[in-house]
Amino acid sequence: MRIAIAGISHETNTYCQGVTTSAHFYVRRAQAMQAAAGQETDIGGAMAACERLGAAAVPLMFAQAQPSGLIERATFEAFANEIIQGLGSESFDAVVLLLHGAGVADGVADIEGELAARVRQLVGEEIPVVASFDLHGNITQRMCDNLNGVFACHHYPHIDLHVQAEAAVELAVTLSRDKRKGRCSLASIPMLLPTTTTFEGIGQSMLAEVLAQEAETPCVDISWFHGFPYTDIEHVGCSVVVSWLEDEMTQEQASAVARGVGQRLWDQREAFRPTSLSAEQAVDTAVAEVEVEVDAGTDTITDTGRGPVVIHETSDNCGAGTPGDGTHLLRAMLDAGLAQRLPRGACFGFVVDAITAAQAHAAGVGAEIAIELGARTDDLHGTPIVTRATVRALHDGRLVLQHMFRGAPLKLGPLARLDIDGLDVVVGSRRSQTFDKEPFLAVGIDVMRYDIVALKSSNHFRGCFQNIAQRIVTADPPGLSTHNISVFPRQATARAFWPMNEQASFPG
Numbered sequence: 001m002r003i004a005i006a007g008i009s010h011e012t013n014t015y016c017q018g019v020t021t022s023a024h025f026y027v028r029r030a031q032a033m034q035a036a037a038g039q040e041t042d043i044g045g046a047m048a049a050c051e052r053l054g055a056a057a058v059p060l061m062f063a064q065a066q067p068s069g070l071i072e073r074a075t076f077e078a079f080a081n082e083i084i085q086g087l088g089s090e091s092f093d094a095v096v097l098l099l100h101g102a103g104v105a106d107g108v109a110d111i112e113g114e115l116a117a118r119v120r121q122l123v124g125e126e127i128p129v130v131a132s133f134d135l136h137g138n139i140t141q142r143m144c145d146n147l148n149g150v151f152a153c154h155h156y157p158h159i160d161l162h163v164q165a166e167a168a169v170e171l172a173v174t175l176s177r178d179k180r181k182g183r184c185s186l187a188s189i190p191m192l193l194p195t196t197t198t199f200e201g202i203g204q205s206m207l208a209e210v211l212a213q214e215a216e217t218p219c220v221d222i223s224w225f226h227g228f229p230y231t232d233i234e235h236v237g238c239s240v241v242v243s244w245l246e247d248e249m250t251q252e253q254a255s256a257v258a259r260g261v262g263q264r265l266w267d268q269r270e271a272f273r274p275t276s277l278s279a280e281q282a283v284d285t286a287v288a289e290v291e292v293e294v295d296a297g298t299d300t301i302t303d304t305g306r307g308p309v310v311i312h313e314t315s316d317n318c319g320a321g322t323p324g325d326g327t328h329l330l331r332a333m334l335d336a337g338l339a340q341r342l343p344r345g346a347c348f349g350f351v352v353d354a355i356t357a358a359q360a361h362a363a364g365v366g367a368e369i370a371i372e373l374g375a376r377t378d379d380l381h382g383t384p385i386v387t388r389a390t391v392r393a394l395h396d397g398r399l400v401l402q403h404m405f406r407g408a409p410l411k412l413g414p415l416a417r418l419d420i421d422g423l424d425v426v427v428g429s430r431r432s433q434t435f436d437k438e439p440f441l442a443v444g445i446d447v448m449r450y451d452i453v454a455l456k457s458s459n460h461f462r463g464c465f466q467n468i469a470q471r472i473v474t475a476d477p478p479g480l481s482t483h484n485i486s487v488f489p490r491q492a493t494a495r496a497f498w499p500m501n502e503q504a505s506f507p508g
């Protein structure tokens with residue numbers, strides 16, 4: 001059996017400056033796609049599943065970029081054409097698409113629906129087309145109409161993207177081998193969720209409900225899409241997709257299940273209502289937490305059993321399209337004099353600023369340099385930190401992820417560890433959020449030796465830090481991925497959404 005594997009994966013933040021072009025995409029073909037087998041990513045899961053099931057994976061093309069602004073139309077067309085031509089030049093038993101679900105190109109608000117429709121038109125109704133998704137996808141009826149199965153990762157952090165990509169391959173194989181028909185039923189809920197982890201709180205309990213419902217329903221999968229709110233398109237929002245087999249359920253039954261899960265989400269909406277701490281409030285909260293521990297007599301450097309308090313700057317998360325060069329949290333930490341107040345000090349990993357990183361690399365370890373750090377992209381994310389710093393360590397920024405996306409390489413560009421008024425600050429050169437400890441370790445920072453560890457990420461960092469943090473504090477200063485979703489203007493949709501509009505209702 002031959003399974004074509006292809007995909008375009010991008011989370012488009014239409015509020016970002018700049019256009020995303022082919023130069024921003026990391027494009028893998030053939031051997032490079034095969035080489036991802038075993039990585040805990042969607043492409044890695046799809047390849048591994050084909051191998052495990054004895055199916056021949058035919059990797060066509062997989063294009064992926066860091067979340068960023070609107071995709072250039074010509075870029076989308078080039079990728080879509082390459083996939084269609086690849087599919088047209090050979091024969092396949094099934095197609096598995098690796099998608100995000102929140103991709104927007106200039107003039108194509110629903111790139112996944114468009115791609116799925118073109119693939120369907122080419123292969124016809126008899127060839128199964130199944131897709132894996134990121135749970136931040138904004139899902140459309142068009143996607144569901146053209147796919148025989150939809151598999152979103154269940155967790156945020158996305159520790160199971162590879163598991164759901166494997167499930168997509170498994171379904172594709174089953175449908176093709178047994179000549180069965182898969183369908184997808186969608187319920188769209190007019191909710192714009194702030195970034196919500198599934199590792200605790202309402203996200204965790206809601207996911208447990210979804211999985212329990214999945215276990216007692218004769219369906220293949222129930223995917224709860226949180227949706228991606230940082231985009232101005234008509235079909236933005238939270239949704240539920242039930243994937244089912246025609247010989248096991250009816251359209252009416254599947255739709256009722258999707259609506260039922262949607263109703264549970266809707267009924268619990270107030271539990272998702274975002275709360276925001278300013279950078280200063282987050283620092284004060286973290287310091288108070290450390291002081292309680294210090295009073296309890298657990299403040300010695302040898303006490304490695306006590307993890308740090310982690311502050312995450314959720315509003316400047318490159319993983320949602322932000323610049324990563326924001327200075328709101330770093331400035332609050334410097335203003336609070338943390339290095340002088342905390343027994344074990346504080347560190348920050350990292351701020352994206354290629355110019356400062358290059359400056360540090362040119363000066364060398366031990367040099368003192370005058371810096372204007374961060375806030376180079378816009379005014380929203382703060383103003384540059386103008387001061388002097390000492391270069392403590394340097395690294396080329398080539399890492400391998402060890403928690404979420406385990407095994408996948410990550411290039412952060414030149415990294416520098418700066419000592420700014422006693423604070424250990426990591427500076428990177430390429431946009432990325434902090435997924436795990438690796439950017440710290442690269443420049444000799446053991447996060448377990450600090451009272452406070454700060455980083456930029458909304459939830460993926462939890463894949464590593466949830467288990468080691470004494471406490472996690474969310475800082476939400478102004479930024480393009482703020483929890484405060486109401487600040488974003490919306491022109492593309494007239495629909496009323498919770499939490500902005502009282503008139504929002506479900507169903508209909």
Ligand SMILES: [Zn+2]
Nearest residue numbers: 134135136158
């Ligand atoms: Zn996501």
